Amino acid sequence: MSDPIISFTDVTYTYAGTDEPALHSISLEIQPGEYVAVLGLNGAGKTTLGLCVNGVVPTMLGGELTGTVLVGGLDVSEYPVREMSKLVGMVFDNPEFQMSQMSAAEEVALGLENAGVPYEEMRRIIPETLELVGLGGFEERSPLGLSGGQQQRLAIAAVLAMKPQILIMDEPTSNLDPIGKQEVFDMAAKLNRERGMTVIVIEHEVEVMARYADRVIVLDAGRIVMNGTPQEIFSRVDELDALKLRVPESAALARVLGSEYGLWKGQVPITTEPAVSAINELLGAKNA
Amino acid sequence: MSMQAALPIAMIPGNSIIHRINPLAKLVWVVGYVVLAFSTQNIVILYSMAVFAFILAPIAGVTKPLLKACLILVPVGSSLLALQIIAPAVERPWTEVASLGPLPLYGDGLYYGFVLLGRIVASLIIALVMVMTTHPSDLFTSFAKLKVPYTLNFMLAMTLQLIPVFQREVGIILSAQKSRGMKGTGFAAVLPSFVPVFVGAIERVQQLSISLESRGFGSNGVKTSYRQVRGRPSDWVVGIVGALVVAGLSTYSIMRGTWSLAGEIQFSSVFVFVTFLISATIFAGIILAAILFSFKK
Known part of the structure; x- marks a missing residue:
């Protein structure tokens, strides 16, 4: 395996003015090009984990951080967030709060201007990026006049235009309708596959994460309690239940069929397709 | 919304x-x-x-x-x-x-x-x-060409942006208070809506500052400008x-x-x-x- 692009070594972080650490001795490595989903209840430390990667924790928010977070080989506590921005793009959950410009094009341009990208290149990158997030032709629209989903995609475009190696999305689809959610995750998957971008998604949408993620990390009360492939994690239905986390519907169904009726044997399906074919088989066997 | x-x-x-x-x-x-x-x-x-x-x-x-x-x-x-x-x-x-x-x-x-x-x-x-x-x-952009500091310029532009945002915020809070049986119009309704509007504003500004910094705001290098304002002879x-x-x-x-x-x-x-x-x-x-x-x- 190559060097990890993100590595947490025994990281404990306490927000300024609180006693209880938000993160408890976290150790974690993420390889370049991985698509990682972070699950957990509200308050489990998911957002804090994300903020550690671009250095907002601790450089902007203060508080007490022990252990080291290395991103692209850089210790985040030693570099200002604006330096980390070349490496890490972060999209937050409330898109409207991230808008500051008068037009969509300028919103996307902001990061490029700060990075000193020449005008001619911006003229090329901005329409391209807007097109990529499905906002082609929206250049002159006011960000505040867009719908929640469009604003979210604009916030993503504003970050993508800077071509970060790592994209972190903190509940990026909480304001979106089902189609909008699908679009955002498809886009992230495409960036991950085609550009090798490392993607970290903080989400509640287990179905989608089961489909897209290479790895699932489950946080509870600031600790990593599970860390593995979606298949491994979502098969542990009882443990997820105990953590009050949702499991994919097909996994839940397989468990009921397995434990209560003794009908399910073999691997727990985490997406719909294997569940459907397995059930068809079951029905076929019965009818035969 | x-x-x-x-x-x-x-x-x-x-x-x-x-x-x-x-x-x-x-x-x-x-x-x-x-x-x-x-x-x-x-x-x-x-x-x-x-x-x-x-x-x-x-x-x-x-x-x-x-x-x-x-x-x-x-x-x-x-x-x-x-x-x-x-x-x-x-x-x-x-x-x-x-x-x-x-x-x-x-x-x-x-x-x-x-x-x-x-x-x-x-x-x-x-x-x-x-x-x-x-x-x-x-x-x-023209001000920037006159060497008006970037941050000052940004603040001016932001203020223009925030006026309609806060207008709307006040409207939402007033409706929320009306729906809980409080007075929703006139001067009596304005005072109790101040606190939520300001708390909301502070939260918004903090989130915005994190988002801006995450996009390289305040970096020291050369800045470019997407909007080009030309000064032609005319x-x-x-x-x-x-x-x-x-x-x-x-x-x-x-x-x-x-x-x-x-x-x-x-x-x-x-x-x-x-x-x-x-x-x-x-x-x-x-x-x-x-x-x-x-x-x-």
């Missing part, structure tokens, strides 16, 4: 010759208008300035919104004229030309009323034409002509002791009387309507 609360005075997109003039050249004219308007008391100049500014409106295609914004002149103008006729803002002696019962009406008062109104009308119209034909971002001509005209007329006007036509223009008593009646009626009507409206609520 994301309904846009528009500012009453905003840019009207277009591609007219006025739209295309460099923002700084336009700014020279606006500043020049204000300087000249406040250095002369010559009503011919003042109203010629207003007429010239108004001619620009159809050229820029902003006549209708301009007229709408100019409605503010009705209360301002009527009160100014009515009050000046009965109490001129100049030294005595005043020449009484008519009277309304025991109330003396002064001719020089009307002249100064017209001067004050002319200053407002001329400055307002040219400023509105500028605001309605200039993209705020272009203006700020823009220089417009700007220099504006500066010369203003400098010339202002100097002349100051040399002639503010250059007033007060002695030369004599209003007939009928004209003063009728003007007073009309402006006083409009002014009183507006006040009465405002009082009735607030009682109805």
Whole structure:
């Protein structure tokens, strides 16, 4: 395996003015090009984990951080967030709060201007990026006049235009309708596959994460309690239940069929397709 | 949710010759208008300035919104004229030309009323034409070229952006309070909504600052600009002509002791009387309507 692009070594972080650490001795490595989903209840430390990667924790928010977070080989506590921005793009959950410009094009341009990208290149990158997030032709629209989903995609475009190696999305689809959610995750998957971008998604949408993620990390009360492939994690239905986390519907169904009726044997399906074919088989066997 | 609360005075997109003039050249004219308007008391100049500014409106295609914004002149103008006729803002002696019962009406008062109104009308119209034909971002980009610090510029631009946002926020909070049985209109409703609006604002600003910093805001390297504002030769001509005209007329006007036509223009008593009646009626009507409206609520 190559060097990890993100590595947490025994990281404990306490927000300024609180006693209880938000993160408890976290150790974690993420390889370049991985698509990682972070699950957990509200308050489990998911957002804090994300903020550690671009250095907002601790450089902007203060508080007490022990252990080291290395991103692209850089210790985040030693570099200002604006330096980390070349490496890490972060999209937050409330898109409207991230808008500051008068037009969509300028919103996307902001990061490029700060990075000193020449005008001619911006003229090329901005329409391209807007097109990529499905906002082609929206250049002159006011960000505040867009719908929640469009604003979210604009916030993503504003970050993508800077071509970060790592994209972190903190509940990026909480304001979106089902189609909008699908679009955002498809886009992230495409960036991950085609550009090798490392993607970290903080989400509640287990179905989608089961489909897209290479790895699932489950946080509870600031600790990593599970860390593995979606298949491994979502098969542990009882443990997820105990953590009050949702499991994919097909996994839940397989468990009921397995434990209560003794009908399910073999691997727990985490997406719909294997569940459907397995059930068809079951029905076929019965009818035969 | 994301309904846009528009500012009453905003840019009207277009591609007219006025739209295309460099923002700084336009700014020279606006500043020049204000300087000249406040250095002369010559009503011919003042109203010629207003007429010239108004001619620009159809050229820029902003006549209708301009007229709408100019409605503010009705209360301002009527009160100014009515009050000046009965109490001129100049030294005595005043020449009484008519009277309304025991109330003396002064001719020089009307002249100064017209001067004050002319200053407002001329400055307002040219400023509105500028605001309605200039993209705020272009203006700020031009400021940046004048070495106005990036952060200051950004703050100005942000403020413009936040006004409609907070307008909407107040609306949402007022509806929320109404739905919980609190008073939703009038002054009594404004105070209890302050706290949530400000708390919301602080949260928003913190989130925004994190988001901006995450996009490299404040980095030390060379910054580029997406909006390109050109200074063509024609823009220089417009700007220099504006500066010369203003400098010339202002100097002349100051040399002639503010250059007033007060002695030369004599209003007939009928004209003063009728003007007073009309402006006083409009002014009183507006006040009465405002009082009735607030009682109805």
